[in-house]
Amino acid sequence: xxxxxxxxxxxxxxxxxxATADQWRxxxxxxxxxxxxxxxxxxxxxxxxxxxQTWCGGTWRTIQDNLDYIQNAGxxxxxxxxxxxxxxxxxxxxxxxYHGYWIADASQLNTRFGTSDDLKALSAELHRRGMxxxxxxxxxxxxxxxxxxxxxxxxFKDPSQYHPYCPIDWNNLTSIQxxxxxxxxxxxxxxNTQDPTVASTYGSWIQNLVQEYDIDGLRIDGAKxxxxxxxxxxxxxxxxxxxxxxxxxxxxxxxxxxQAMDSILNYPLYxxxxxxxxxxxxxxxxxxxxxxxxxxxxxxxxxxLGNFLENQDVPRWHSVSVDPQSLMNAMVLTFMSDGIPILxxxxxxxxxxxxxxxxxxxxxxxxxxxxxxxxxxxxxxxxRNYLVNNTTxxxxxxxxxxxxxxxxxxxxxxxxxxVTNIGSPPQNTSMYAYTPWPNSFSSNDxxxxxxxxxxxxxxxxxxxxKGGTPIILVxxxxxxxxxxxxxxxxxxTSDVSNGGRLRINVPIAVTFLGVLLLLIM
Ligand SMILES: *[C@@H]1O[C@H](CO)[C@@H](O)[C@H](O)[C@H]1NC(C)=O
Ligand SMILES: *[C@@H]1O[C@H](CO)[C@@H](O)[C@H](O)[C@H]1NC(C)=O
Ligand SMILES: *[C@@H]1O[C@H](CO)[C@@H](O)[C@H](O)[C@H]1NC(C)=O
Ligand SMILES: *[C@@H]1O[C@H](CO)[C@@H](O)[C@H](O)[C@H]1NC(C)=O
Ligand SMILES: *[C@@H]1O[C@H](CO)[C@@H](O)[C@H](O)[C@H]1NC(C)=O
Ligand SMILES: *[C@@H]1O[C@H](CO)[C@@H](O)[C@H](O)[C@H]1NC(C)=O
Ligand SMILES: *[C@@H]1O[C@H](CO)[C@@H](O)[C@H](O)[C@H]1NC(C)=O
Ligand SMILES: *[C@@H]1O[C@H](CO)[C@@H](O)[C@H](O)[C@H]1NC(C)=O
Ligand SMILES: *[C@@H]1O[C@H](CO)[C@@H](O)[C@H](O)[C@H]1NC(C)=O
Ligand SMILES: CC(=O)N[C@H]1CO[C@H](CO)[C@@H](O)[C@@H]1O
Numbered sequence: 001x002x003x004x005x006x007x008x009x010x011x012x013x014x015x016x017x018x019a020t021a022d023q024w025r026x027x028x029x030x031x032x033x034x035x036x037x038x039x040x041x042x043x044x045x046x047x048x049x050x051x052x053q054t055w056c057g058g059t060w061r062t063i064q065d066n067l068d069y070i071q072n073a074g075x076x077x078x079x080x081x082x083x084x085x086x087x088x089x090x091x092x093x094x095x096x097x098y099h100g101y102w103i104a105d106a107s108q109l110n111t112r113f114g115t116s117d118d119l120k121a122l123s124a125e126l127h128r129r130g131m132x133x134x135x136x137x138x139x140x141x142x143x144x145x146x147x148x149x150x151x152x153x154x155x156f157k158d159p160s161q162y163h164p165y166c167p168i169d170w171n172n173l174t175s176i177q178x179x180x181x182x183x184x185x186x187x188x189x190x191x192n193t194q195d196p197t198v199a200s201t202y203g204s205w206i207q208n209l210v211q212e213y214d215i216d217g218l219r220i221d222g223a224k225x226x227x228x229x230x231x232x233x234x235x236x237x238x239x240x241x242x243x244x245x246x247x248x249x250x251x252x253x254x255x256x257x258x259q260a261m262d263s264i265l266n267y268p269l270y271x272x273x274x275x276x277x278x279x280x281x282x283x284x285x286x287x288x289x290x291x292x293x294x295x296x297x298x299x300x301x302x303x304x305l306g307n308f309l310e311n312q313d314v315p316r317w318h319s320v321s322v323d324p325q326s327l328m329n330a331m332v333l334t335f336m337s338d339g340i341p342i343l344x345x346x347x348x349x350x351x352x353x354x355x356x357x358x359x360x361x362x363x364x365x366x367x368x369x370x371x372x373x374x375x376x377x378x379x380x381x382x383x384r385n386y387l388v389n390n391t392t393x394x395x396x397x398x399x400x401x402x403x404x405x406x407x408x409x410x411x412x413x414x415x416x417x418x419v420t421n422i423g424s425p426p427q428n429t430s431m432y433a434y435t436p437w438p439n440s441f442s443s444n445d446x447x448x449x450x451x452x453x454x455x456x457x458x459x460x461x462x463x464x465x466k467g468g469t470p471i472i473l474v475x476x477x478x479x480x481x482x483x484x485x486x487x488x489x490x491x492x493t494s495d496v497s498n499g500g501r502l503r504i505n506v507p508i509a510v511t512f513l514g515v516l517l518l519l520i521m
Contacts, residue, residue, distance in 0.1 A: 093186060
């Protein structure tokens, strides 16, 4: 409760000033597709047919009514799917726009998800809880069912306000930016953002939207499909933190978009994590450490990139990697390295779905259980929220301490994180790292709540005779002040505790004999 009050007061300090990149750096985001997060009370929880690609009944109101589940996992922000009016008409080849991305008139709200008052109430309730609201917006394109669209009911009514139709040549950046996404049955007409009238209309639109609903940040759909030069004045009009979708592995291209807006979704890291951690998978841990290095060298500010493992456009983690420890390790990396962690609704419930529309299933069928992944999330957020608020951890840069084909040890602030891709089966293998900590310094793994010895030359070592669990080592003072691993009333201990075991060095064996005994038991 104490930290809730503090969070609220921070929001009040910046109340008329919209939330900035600095304020977002320490946040942690839960991503929601409005239609799929929660049902009104009494609704049939078995009625949602994912294959049918139609509305299942979630609204802004049902998100508001179910925020405890998100806040209890420690999140300090939510990202909701687009709120603008969508195509209304006969079902298309790809069903109905339950996802919210098929914009018609951006200046109107999507009444499928509630009223203007409902959206304001959601925003107010988030702020009351000390949480931020991030809204997904689509400016690159609108939606149509034909390449010869009558735009008279759209925000941009004149055909000259759109680029002429052409299919995208994915090897040509100009084409990627000016030609049309979608296909000929559901084309997404490309708004001509180079037209000054279009740009200024968008500027006043976003300014009004942000102010009207007291929005704290934007997630910008298809940012890569618009010239980077469009975004600075757009985001300035918005006056809040902007995080763009630039779905690409190319570091030069992706990092150039962080010159145009505060942040982008960390697709380079995402693709590397898939290479490094999926089981089965190539297990290319060196890709992860290489890409982390490239990100540090090329991006303006890696600490505000949006780290994720899932979203509505990529396969659910569980569909590419079934071993639960691969999820745990990959999640730990997205939370404990540079960047703002984003968790896509359902990831914490091991929901599967190999792609659109199967990666957008309803959450209510899971029963909102306190799964090990949910509990891990709560623990990670609790540590992170503590570090963000009480130390310079969020501003510090991730350092790779050690990398092998099976593991990665990183340090950010005074926290050492060791992750592995070996999965659940026990293996006769270990991972070590040299930390700057002095010999016999007392550190603690917050995931198993066990004390951890630091050996000569600052070495820490993990062995995996009980399977490949992640390890997060913090000094005693952080453990104590953060409230983690407290026996009484602590909700977050021992969720993934069957893991690493201390391998002891002779000089410190005596000191840590007690710990060793504990660990052997
Ligand atoms: C779900 O929707 C698909 C596609 O519209 C349809 O073929 C299928 O019969 C539906 N399933 C149920 C259980 O209604
Ligand atoms: C577009 O639709 C509007 C309203 O239905 C109609 O008045 C107008 O004539 C149409 N324009 C064209 C070019 O078909
Ligand atoms: C790239 O795409 C643009 C837009 O369609 C086109 O005008 C241009 O000729 C293309 N360039 C190349 C090299 O194909
Ligand atoms: C990466 O993007 C940059 C900037 O758009 C481009 O010049 C370069 O050719 C791209 N590299 C690759 C390998 O596609
Ligand atoms: C692993 O990643 C590195 C760095 O990105 C790359 O050079 C290498 O080709 C990859 N190896 C495999 C087997 O994919
Ligand atoms: C910051 O530290 C204080 C004192 O230890 C603690 O009461 C507070 O909860 C911490 N903040 C967070 C967000 O954990
Ligand atoms: C584990 O590996 C080490 C070194 O490769 C070997 O000496 C030891 O016997 C192995 N232990 C088991 C239980 O296989
Ligand atoms: C001590 O640690 C450093 C890295 O901090 C490492 O390069 C060096 O090899 C270590 N020395 C010994 C003797 O383990
Ligand atoms: C998760 O934590 C809750 C306490 O908050 C506990 O009741 C539950 O058993 C835990 N779940 C698992 C799977 O450990
Ligand atoms: C979010 C939060 O808890 N903020 C508090 C962090 O700690 C400082 C003092 O160090 C308080 O001023 C903040 O309110």
